[in-house]
Amino acid sequence: MATLATALLELGTPAAALTGGALYAKARHPRAYWVALGLPLTVGRIRHDYDMVMESCGLTVEPSFWRAMASQATNRATKPAAPKIRGIRGSATGLRLRLRLASGQETADVTAAAERLRHAWGVHAVYVSEVKPGVVDLRIVGFDVLRDVRMPHRAAAKSAGLLRIPVALRSDGSPHMRDFREVPHDLNLGANQSGKSMFARNLIHGLAPQPVALVGIDCKRGVEQRPFTPRLSALATDQREALGLLLALLVEMDDRYDLIKAHQGIPGSVAAEDVASDIWGLPEKVRPVPIVVLIDEIAELFLVASKADEERRNQIVTALIRLAQLARAAGIYLEIAGQRFGSELGKGATLLRSQLTGRTVHRVNDLESARMGLGDISEAAMVAATRISPDMPGTAVSGDTSGQWSQIRTPYRSLSEVAAQCTEFAHMTPILPRLEAFRPYVPPAAALANIPPMPSAPPVFIPAPATE
Ligand SMILES: Nc1ncnc2c1ncn2[C@@H]1O[C@H](COP(=O)(O)OP(=O)(O)OP(=O)(O)O)[C@@H](O)[C@H]1O
Structure with missing residues (x-):
């Protein structure tokens, strides 16, 4: 598009220069183009031939008996009924079109026509969501926001909260929230x-700014x-420390279950699996701080270099499975x-994976x-993951x-x-007595500035393969 724009600009006529300029802006500065031109043009296009687009996209139904009678009585042609526009709201990335469906239509009809609408209006994407029965929102995205x-800081701040973090942007322009209370455990592949x-x-x-304890397991040292x-x-930065830390987390978990049982008057002998409530039901002043455990590269925890490591690996996997089942x-x-999370990691891998919602x-x-x-989510989602381009990390x-x-x-x-x-938020770091042995040493900033460069090591001698 940029080449076409340059060619038009070089033509020199005012019309060609305008078109070239618009195409150039669209390719190079899609956001600015959308706000200045794309949004008003799309609204105009939607309003101008709305009925025709709805009909050609299969979103009209036969008019009702009374409407047909009224048309006949006034000598007007009977038109098929399309969803009624109930509101249009523009934004920096697209626009939202609220529609009241015609009787006999359902949300699935509009979802099925989304791709056709996208082409008819010349926009990047159209997403459909139901507001209430009979009313849907079309979220029209003007350009590739990813x-x-x-x-969108305002929208993100509005839906953020304790353990609910706006972590990414969705392709429809809305913030993607990582909500730990709704989805306690996540797999990041x-x-x-x-x-x-x-x-x-x-x-x-x-x-970091929230009253949450962060625990790291990073076996890449x-x-x-x-x-x-x-x-x-x-x-924890190696397998041995990781096992110690996971066992300490299990003890912490058991303490918390005892606390919940004590507050509910449940006898201590009841198994953790049978306790229905959670820490959020406890009075605020006794409620323990939530803990988020971030594990970098799970394969390192499953790795066994020798027979002796196998026992440790099994203990790690058992501890992880127990946490995944009960820690929420x-x-x-x-x-x-x-990088991968399949049965080839070893015993227990698929069981652990199934616990990560x-x-x-x-x-x-x-x-x-x-x-x-x-x-176990969707075939289309799997295909979408394989189509992600390497230039879009x-x-x-x-x-x-x-x-x-x-x-x-x-x-x-x-x-x-x-x-x-x-x-900046180091003062928010909770001290957890059960995990105290794993609290990392924080070197003073001045010490970090004086780290010597890596010494130049002698070259490694690799003997040449023996030849006859
Ligand atoms: N959202 C992003 N926008 C721009 N660049 C990104 C984004 N995410 C990652 N990158 C870049 O891509 C590269 C790889 O990112 P990252 O280290 O997060 O990948 P990774 O999957 O953890 O890699 P590895 O498995 O090798 O550790 C980095 O240079 C990073 O700066």
Whole structure:
């Protein structure tokens, strides 16, 4: 489009220059183009030939008997009935069209016609949602909002809350919320460099100012999570520490169950599985702080280098499964990242995966990896995950086991921005006595400035293969 625009601009006539300028703006500055020209043009187009578009998209029904009679009585042609426009509201990314359906129509009819409407109005996308029976909203998106993510801060702040973080932008322009109370445990999958860490960074950035304990397990020697230590209540950076930390979390969970039982008058002998309530039912002054456990690269926890490691791996997996099954009620939530999460990881992997209701799948290299995250959600979601382009890191398909899914992209946040947020809110870091042994050491800023460069190591000698 940019080449066509340049060719038109070079023609030199005023009309060609105007068209070229508009096309150039549309290609290079889609947001500004939409606000200045796209929005008024689309509203005009919708209003101008609304009835014709509705009819050609199959969204009209035969007029009612009384309407047909009235038309006959006034000698007017009987027109098929289309949904009535009940309101149009523009925004910086698109517009919202509220429709009252004609009798005999249902929301599914409009959803099925969404692609046809998109082409008829020349817009990027059309999404349909039901407001109440008989009334639907068409969310019309003017351009590809995921190409340059700008979070709608006002809308995000409105729906944010404790443990409810606006973590990404949806392809329909609305904020995507990670709500830990609604979806307690989430699986964050994706190939190398697909944007899994960026998702976690956005989560940490959003959670840092909240009264929430953050716990990190990063067996890549802490390279991803160590910058966030000022705001972490506990950190494990290898398998051995991870096992200790997970066992400590189980003890913390049991303490919390005892607290819930004590407040409900349930005898201590009742098993945790049989306690119906959760920490949110406790009076605020005794309620323990919620804990979000962020695990970077799950495969590292399943890894066994020798027979001796196998016992530890089994203990880790058992602890994780127990947390995934029971920790929600104790206010402990899991966010697990990995490149793949299939049975090849080892015993217990698929059982653990089935406990993670939330699924965020970034770019994956094959359908099989997509199936690990989205197989039990939807075929279309799986295909969408394999179609994410490598030049759009941070793009993902997010769904949950209810079958709902959407395409999202995280806003870019540099490591230093998130580290600075963690330092700013370091005073919010809760001290959890059960996890105290895993509280990371936070070096003073001056010490960090004096880290010597890596010493130059002698080259590694690799013997040449023996030849005859
Ligand atoms: N939303 C985004 N917008 C722009 N760039 C992004 C976005 N998300 C990630 N990136 C960039 O893509 C690259 C890979 O991101 P990230 O480290 O999050 O991927 P990853 O899946 O964790 O990779 P790995 O598995 O190799 O650790 C980084 O350079 C990052 O800056």
